Amino acid sequence: MSGVESDAQAWDTLRLSVRSLAQELGLDYFRRVDQERTFPEQLFEQAAQAGWFGTLIAESYGGSAAGPAAASVIVEELNATGGDATAVNAQLAICGVLVRAGSEAQKQRYLPGIARGEVRCLSVAATEPESGADMTHLDSRARRDGDGWVIDAQKVFISMAQHTRLLLLLVRTEAGPTLFLLDRGLHGESLDARPIDMLVHRMTTMLFIEGLRVGDDALVGEPGRGIEHLMGGFALRRVLAASECIGSARFLLDKSLAHAKERKSFGRFIGQNQGVQYPLAQAYAHLEAADLVRWDALRLLEAGRDAGGRSALAKILASDALAETCRAAMTTFGGWALADELHIERKLRESTVFGFNNLLLSHVAQHVLGLPKAF
Amino acid sequence: MKILVPVKRVCDPDNANKVKVSADGATVTSDGLEWKPNPFDEYAVEAALRLNENAPKNEKLGETLVCSLGPAEVAQTLRQALAMGADRGILIDATDGQLDTTVVARALKALVDKEKPDLVLMGKQTVDGDSNAVGQTLAEMLGWPMATFAMTVSTNDGGKTLTVGREVDTGVLTLKVTLPAVVTVDLRIVAPAGIKNGATPADHKYNEGARYASLKGIMQAKKKAIDQLKLSELGIDTATSSAYPKFELPPARTGNCVFVETVDDLLGKLRTQAKAI
Ligand SMILES: Cc1cc2nc3c(=O)[nH]c(=O)nc-3n(C[C@H](O)[C@H](O)[C@H](O)COP(=O)(O)OP(=O)(O)OC[C@H]3O[C@@H](n4cnc5c(N)ncnc54)[C@H](O)[C@@H]3O)c2cc1C
Numbered sequence: 001m002s003g004v005e006s007d008a009q010a011w012d013t014l015r016l017s018v019r020s021l022a023q024e025l026g027l028d029y030f031r032r033v034d035q036e037r038t039f040p041e042q043l044f045e046q047a048a049q050a051g052w053f054g055t056l057i058a059e060s061y062g063g064s065a066a067g068p069a070a071a072s073v074i075v076e077e078l079n080a081t082g083g084d085a086t087a088v089n090a091q092l093a094i095c096g097v098l099v100r101a102g103s104e105a106q107k108q109r110y111l112p113g114i115a116r117g118e119v120r121c122l123s124v125a126a127t128e129p130e131s132g133a134d135m136t137h138l139d140s141r142a143r144r145d146g147d148g149w150v151i152d153a154q155k156v157f158i159s160m161a162q163h164t165r166l167l168l169l170l171v172r173t174e175a176g177p178t179l180f181l182l183d184r185g186l187h188g189e190s191l192d193a194r195p196i197d198m199l200v201h202r203m204t205t206m207l208f209i210e211g212l213r214v215g216d217d218a219l220v221g222e223p224g225r226g227i228e229h230l231m232g233g234f235a236l237r238r239v240l241a242a243s244e245c246i247g248s249a250r251f252l253l254d255k256s257l258a259h260a261k262e263r264k265s266f267g268r269f270i271g272q273n274q275g276v277q278y279p280l281a282q283a284y285a286h287l288e289a290a291d292l293v294r295w296d297a298l299r300l301l302e303a304g305r306d307a308g309g310r311s312a313l314a315k316i317l318a319s320d321a322l323a324e325t326c327r328a329a330m331t332t333f334g335g336w337a338l339a340d341e342l343h344i345e346r347k348l349r350e351s352t353v354f355g356f357n358n359l360l361l362s363h364v365a366q367h368v369l370g371l372p373k374a375f
Numbered sequence: 376m377k378i379l380v381p382v383k384r385v386c387d388p389d390n391a392n393k394v395k396v397s398a399d400g401a402t403v404t405s406d407g408l409e410w411k412p413n414p415f416d417e418y419a420v421e422a423a424l425r426l427n428e429n430a431p432k433n434e435k436l437g438e439t440l441v442c443s444l445g446p447a448e449v450a451q452t453l454r455q456a457l458a459m460g461a462d463r464g465i466l467i468d469a470t471d472g473q474l475d476t477t478v479v480a481r482a483l484k485a486l487v488d489k490e491k492p493d494l495v496l497m498g499k500q501t502v503d504g505d506s507n508a509v510g511q512t513l514a515e516m517l518g519w520p521m522a523t524f525a526m527t528v529s530t531n532d533g534g535k536t537l538t539v540g541r542e543v544d545t546g547v548l549t550l551k552v553t554l555p556a557v558v559t560v561d562l563r564i565v566a567p568a569g570i571k572n573g574a575t576p577a578d579h580k581y582n583e584g585a586r587y588a589s590l591k592g593i594m595q596a597k598k599k600a601i602d603q604l605k606l607s608e609l610g611i612d613t614a615t616s617s618a619y620p621k622f623e624l625p626p627a628r629t630g631n632c633v634f635v636e637t638v639d640d641l642l643g644k645l646r647t648q649a650k651a652i
Contacts (some may be wrong), residue, residue: 051590
């Protein structure tokens with residue numbers, strides 16, 4: 001049996017196990033988590049038991065080293081089942097920064113717990129009220145104080161800061177943008193995270209840190225290279241975002257197809273009308289194309305090659321395909337698309353977080369197409 | 376102990392309403408159906424893994440083989456069992472049309488002769504054909520002791536015999552069988568304390584049901600071997616002994632509901648109208 005075949009079988013097995021886990025929790029579980037704006041504790045616990053969180057972590061640190069494709073299949077399938085992969089995606093991907101740039105002590109201390117799901121590593125805090133897309137312009141600072149650092153930071157749009165134990169914080173030091181690893185078990189008191197009410201349940205917060213003292217052991221990688229350390233994981237994170245989009249689009253498409261074949265108006269199935277068929281066929285075409293580019297990006301990542309351009313394309317195409325599928329689902333469901341009980345409305349809201357692609361387009365323009373640098 | 380578990384893929388019972396009969400009634404079409412391991416076979420794999428491990432120590436005590444007869448795609452079903460923890464797979468290439476109870480039992484006998492397991496552990500029946508006959512036929516062909524519908528299994532005499540609790544209409548019937556033997560399992564075999572193997576502490580409580588394939592298990596399964604054999608290579612008589620002359624879908628239900636006054640009335644209607652008895 002070839003490696004390609006046994007890979008495909010492994011992903012199919014993984015799909016089935018993700019699917020049965022999500023189906024056991026049920027669509028209403030995800031709806032409740034969304035409505036009550038809580039952390040998906042049960043999903044997280046079961047994902048931990050299934051060993052998903054060790055995907056990017058080497059076996060010597062208690063992971064499975066299953067790799068990027070496994071991570072991608074997990075988040076896709078969770079969304080394709082009508083679930084929401086946000087927390088799972090964060091836990092399995094953000095630790096990649098520690099894997100790549102963390103010190104040996106940080107790895108030994110945290111990676112095994114992250115792989116088991118006991119140590120939550122869910123948040124990266126980069127965005128600030130005055131600096132979003134442009135991460136180089138930071139007001140948050142860490143200044144040298146004896147043999148340690150004192151941090152003052154204000155961050156905005158930070159996902160899951162109230163639920164995480166570990167948080168990667170980007171601040172300016174004299175050397176430039178620098179990454180710190182904060183452990184809420186150690187300095188929880190000095191971290192003030194306040195929820196921001198958003199259209200989508202992303203457990204979004206505003207984060208205030210005042211006069212927090214940490215030692216050199218909290219530094220991740222080298223001072224001044226914080227953005228680089230974060231960006232090292234961007235290709236994977238884009239592919240995972242693309243995978244989430246593809247999963248959600250598949251869910252919407254499946255639901256829409258079933259509805260189009262069952263719902264009657266004017267005495268015939270609505271799916272008999274070209275006005276309903278064509279948007280669905282079009283969305284499907286774009287979805288399949290996005291999926292191929294996503295697997296091409298995964299091929300590069302699995303081979304340890306540069307996937308910067310491909311992963312950007314995958315994210316752009318997949319989020320566009322999702323947006324298109326959302327429109328097709330709205331056409332198919334009519335008013336029912338907006339009623340929360342069918343789970344379409346939730347997916348429509350969730351899809352909005354994937355729609356910001358300007359910086360990716362700029363990446364493609366400059367690095368893939370060779371156009372002049374814009375900023 | 377070396378355990379052989381035959382597994383079959385069946386169309387997802389949750390999608391049974393998608394089953395279609397070909398226009399000439401000669402075959403059931405499986406187009407567009409999703410495949411799943413037969414649930415009872417999954418329970419047999421789980422039971423075999425429990426018999427062959429010290430659960431709290433995460434230690435393996437024996438070899439669990441899984442085999443399947445079918446087209447190349449059944450490798451996926453085997454891979455799932457390997458991901459749960461089985462050690463090796465055997466795929467016997469065959470089409471559905473080539474198979475019936477007798478041929479499957481003969482093929483399994485040939486495999487048993489070759490692999491010499493201590494125990495063949497299998498589902499009591501598949502949820503597609505529901506024949507409930509392969510295990511019994513295989514035991515007969517092998518001349519081995521047999522215990523069907525097992526809900527509990529415990530090992531005794533240093534693994535030489537098994538005590539099997541069988542689920543029967545009137546209660547639980549306990550049998551002692553000497554290995555090698557054929558045991559077919561029922562749903563309750565995967566209850567938290569269905570299996571006792573003398574190694575896993577007797578008070579150990581398993582999760583209800585068959586285990587999920589963990590991600591680690593799935594990745595390890597990629598490297599496990601699946602031996603490929605052809606039905607014609609087993610040296611068995613491959614003539615089927617049963618044939619399906621025609622398939623028909625049951626008449627669509629009308630949804631009409633009729634209340635009857637007496638039991639006799641009901642029996643009469645079942646006989647004359649529904650022709651069910
Ligand atoms: C649901 C959600 C969760 C988030 N979670 C996190 C998190 O966990 N951690 C974190 O640090 N941040 C998080 N963010 C913040 C996110 O990273 C920022 O929204 C993003 O960086 C853009 O910043 P901004 O919103 O301030 O937009 P701005 O930087 O003000 O940009 C506004 C618009 O202008 C466009 N734009 C800006 N510069 C250019 C340019 N040079 N060329 C072309 N277009 C440009 C942008 O693309 C954007 O569309 C989250 C955001 C959302 C919506």
